[in-house]
Amino acid sequence: MNAGVIAVLLAAGRGTRMGALTDTMPKPLLPLQGRPILEHILLGLRTAGIHKAVIVVGYRGDQIERYFGDGAALGMRLTYRRQSIADGTARAVQLARAAADDQPFLVSWGDVVIEPSQYARLVDTYRRHNADALLSLNRVEDPWRGAAVYIDPDDRVTQLIEKPPRGTSSTPWNNAGIFICAPIVWRYIDALGPSERGEYELPQAITNMIEDKRDVRAMALDGFWSDIGTPEDLAVAQTAYTLVERFGSGVGRGRSSGADASVTNHEASRIEELVARFTQQHGQRPEFVARAPGRVNLLGEHTDYNGLPVLPMAIDRSVLMAASRRRDRLVTASNVDPRFADCCFEISDQITADVAGSWTNYVKAAAQGLVGNGTALKSGATLLIDGNIPAGAGLSSSSALVVASALTLLRANDATIDKMALAEMLPRAERYVGTLSGGMDQAISLLGQADHALRIDFFPLNVRPVPLPAGYGFIVADSLVQAEKAGIAKDAYNLRVIECQLACRVLEQALADERPKIHLSTLGDLVRLFPDRPLPSFFAPVLARLPDEPLPLARVAAVLAVDTEELRRILAIPTSLPDSFAIVRRLRHVLSEAQRVNQAETALRENDIATLGTLMNASHFSCRDDYEISCPELEELVELTRGAGAVGARLTGAGFGGCTVSLVADDRVSDVLAALDHGFYTRRSADPQACRFLFKARAGAGIVELTEDAATTPAD
Ligand code: GLA
Numbered sequence: 001m002n003a004g005v006i007a008v009l010l011a012a013g014r015g016t017r018m019g020a021l022t023d024t025m026p027k028p029l030l031p032l033q034g035r036p037i038l039e040h041i042l043l044g045l046r047t048a049g050i051h052k053a054v055i056v057v058g059y060r061g062d063q064i065e066r067y068f069g070d071g072a073a074l075g076m077r078l079t080y081r082r083q084s085i086a087d088g089t090a091r092a093v094q095l096a097r098a099a100a101d102d103q104p105f106l107v108s109w110g111d112v113v114i115e116p117s118q119y120a121r122l123v124d125t126y127r128r129h130n131a132d133a134l135l136s137l138n139r140v141e142d143p144w145r146g147a148a149v150y151i152d153p154d155d156r157v158t159q160l161i162e163k164p165p166r167g168t169s170s171t172p173w174n175n176a177g178i179f180i181c182a183p184i185v186w187r188y189i190d191a192l193g194p195s196e197r198g199e200y201e202l203p204q205a206i207t208n209m210i211e212d213k214r215d216v217r218a219m220a221l222d223g224f225w226s227d228i229g230t231p232e233d234l235a236v237a238q239t240a241y242t243l244v245e246r247f248g249s250g251v252g253r254g255r256s257s258g259a260d261a262s263v264t265n266h267e268a269s270r271i272e273e274l275v276a277r278f279t280q281q282h283g284q285r286p287e288f289v290a291r292a293p294g295r296v297n298l299l300g301e302h303t304d305y306n307g308l309p310v311l312p313m314a315i316d317r318s319v320l321m322a323a324s325r326r327r328d329r330l331v332t333a334s335n336v337d338p339r340f341a342d343c344c345f346e347i348s349d350q351i352t353a354d355v356a357g358s359w360t361n362y363v364k365a366a367a368q369g370l371v372g373n374g375t376a377l378k379s380g381a382t383l384l385i386d387g388n389i390p391a392g393a394g395l396s397s398s399s400a401l402v403v404a405s406a407l408t409l410l411r412a413n414d415a416t417i418d419k420m421a422l423a424e425m426l427p428r429a430e431r432y433v434g435t436l437s438g439g440m441d442q443a444i445s446l447l448g449q450a451d452h453a454l455r456i457d458f459f460p461l462n463v464r465p466v467p468l469p470a471g472y473g474f475i476v477a478d479s480l481v482q483a484e485k486a487g488i489a490k491d492a493y494n495l496r497v498i499e500c501q502l503a504c505r506v507l508e509q510a511l512a513d514e515r516p517k518i519h520l521s522t523l524g525d526l527v528r529l530f531p532d533r534p535l536p537s538f539f540a541p542v543l544a545r546l547p548d549e550p551l552p553l554a555r556v557a558a559v560l561a562v563d564t565e566e567l568r569r570i571l572a573i574p575t576s577l578p579d580s581f582a583i584v585r586r587l588r589h590v591l592s593e594a595q596r597v598n599q600a601e602t603a604l605r606e607n608d609i610a611t612l613g614t615l616m617n618a619s620h621f622s623c624r625d626d627y628e629i630s631c632p633e634l635e636e637l638v639e640l641t642r643g644a645g646a647v648g649a650r651l652t653g654a655g656f657g658g659c660t661v662s663l664v665a666d667d668r669v670s671d672v673l674a675a676l677d678h679g680f681y682t683r684r685s686a687d688p689q690a691c692r693f694l695f696k697a698r699a700g701a702g703i704v705e706l707t708e709d710a711a712t713t714p715a716d
Helices: 016-022 037-047 063-067 089-095 117-129 184-190 202-211 231-247 266-282 359-371 395-413 419-433 440-447 489-511 526-530 534-545 555-560 564-570 582-607 609-625 633-642 665-683
Strands: 004-010 052-057 078-083 105-109 112-114 132-138 147-151 158-164 173-181 216-220 225-227 288-299 311-325 330-335 343-346 381-387 451-459 462-467 470-480 648-654 659-665 694-695 702-705
Touching: 004 037, 004 089, 016 231, 016 564, 037 052, 037 063, 037 112, 037 117, 037 231, 052 063, 063 078, 063 694, 078 089, 078 216, 089 105, 089 112, 089 184, 105 117, 112 173, 112 231, 117 132, 117 158, 117 173, 117 462, 117 582, 117 702, 132 147, 132 202, 158 216, 158 395, 158 555, 173 202, 184 202, 184 440, 202 216, 225 395, 231 451, 266 381, 266 451, 288 395, 288 419, 288 440, 288 470, 288 609, 288 648, 288 659, 311 440, 311 582, 311 694, 330 359, 343 359, 343 489, 359 395, 359 419, 381 395, 381 582, 381 633, 395 419, 395 702, 419 440, 440 555, 451 582, 470 633, 489 534, 489 555, 489 582, 526 534, 526 694, 534 582, 555 564, 609 633, 633 648, 633 659, 633 665
Parallel strands: 004 052, 004 105, 052 078, 132 216, 330 381
Antiparallel strands: 105 173, 112 225, 132 173, 147 158, 147 173, 288 311, 288 702, 311 381, 311 451, 330 343, 451 462, 470 659, 470 694, 648 659
16 A cells, blocks of 8 residues: 655765675675665655655665666665765755655665654554644754754754764754655745755755745654664664564664663573574584564454455564574474474475464464465575464464475575565465465464554555554453364354355346346455445345355255355355355445454544454454354453443454454453453463453564674674
8 A cells, every 4th residue: 555655865975884794795785684774764754655766875875776677676766866065955955856746755775764654654544634744753852963953841842953063962863864844844844045055955944934934744653763874874774683583673873872782582492492492402503583572453354265354463472483594495494392293395396285273283284385486495494483473362373383384494495575575475374284274374473563553454555554542551351262263163164255255146147237247256356446446335226136145056056056066166165164155244344344454444543442442342253153264252241341341342253153353441451351361261271361452553574694693793
């Protein structure tokens, strides 16, 4: 989805303070954790939905153009402009003007790296204020190096002082070098006069706007910030990225703040323990650890395989996979939890599955998916796995295992696949286990963002971060009813996928008068084919053809005027499934649920918590009554949490057991937890600590490099 903002990246300077490093290579191409500095910036922009960027190049610009090309490999559209004389940032921005059109534009210094999730925050903040310009801020003790920024309590910028003499500033904020500008800023850029150095500078244009009482706002960055001016800065940024990769967002701070990473995360000690255990078992340290989080879906249940949106969050429970590559193609995997037996298999073109329901099939699914996708996997790996996502609880422990396995095998073979491409590929790969699942779980595990839910659209895959409300938390509660989607819930899940496919066939017939020969590969095609029509309007034509009750296949075939066995064959309906297809109510759920996702996204962006709660409750009722995926224990949980003050509560994930998610104001959290403990868990002699938890939305999966000096030495 396009954020409606284009980026202008200023990458013309040589970066002379980098010394010999930039003798033959322009600074934006210097490697930071194995990727050019500029690539980190582009990837961060992409996760914020910014797909179009103009790169202003200068020193050795041809190398930059050759490296990134038109940007297609990164899922971006890139164009270039050349700035041959160093006449200032405003002049550089002017070069990009034609491409920026009349849109808002994000300007970033090409050597300022920030935590990737911050680009989305900037875009969100800009939209919320609808400001004339938004500046990013960095907290410093003394902003003598950059521009000191003074702000009022509403985050309005009241003053910007370029390079104040050291020790004279009385604000803790300096300009972090990333701006979002409304088109009005062009007027100020065009009117600029030269500075004392004869240059034309963007901050001066902003200063003039402030003097003109324009609405200039500021947003403080969270997490790390680094402007890479010297080799030491590069090392600092390297550490920051390693920490984010290792522990998720918000743990590292840039050089200017002076603070070091204050890691409190439980995952850090899990990683250390896992590494120690691997070392003990295999006589050598693992080369790296892959981390893939589980997820909680906020809204949009059973919409993903229908090509309709979902709104999940990655959580702070994860699969950790310590690994070393092997010289042969064997994969040997063991789990620190002795309930999961060791496994060993060889990577080949056709990997034989283990008995249905076996955890090892998820590792095999990843290997088979990569091989089938044409990835050369010459090396196997030795794996030791530690997971703390409860299995069969609807929190996607299985997809996290697939994601961790795929990242591990890629890394062990020095292969890379862009995360978006991987998120598109892995759902197909996971079908190896026999469930016809959609693509939500893999996408959120890979692409999740700290403090955000992710709106995910499918076919093609598109993600858009949605900020979570301050002052509220999400509580997950386990119903203690296991619903392993490759196990007992498999048939019930697959049946619903088929019922939705049958709904497509009936709709094709019902819409034939308006659109002859229409083909719906999923219900989501309705959005593309009829963009102006609300989804729930497609319900009536189906209800006019079928009664709202479970029907035998022969009855559906008669309505469609096709042979029953032919219909079974076309839709690959296994004879093992019950001959009972509840098409009308399934359709009612899916159409209304997709609409609720749209409404929930708006509610979140507008901080309308009451509406969000109502939508969560409505989703639950629809899951219970129309999709028939609830159970008495889930009902008990949602009623308990609502009764104790939750704003909204619903089952999450595939259903048939698993967990609920409740939206709770911070000051009601303890009431809700107490209600769960006394009303549900103690009565079942279950340990509440193990069954319910408050979580923070976390960043998606990644590789944690373990080389001793990896965190401090720039990669090359
Ligand atoms: C499971 C599947 C997902 C999705 C959910 C229900 O988690 O793996 O693809 O269909 O159920 O929303």
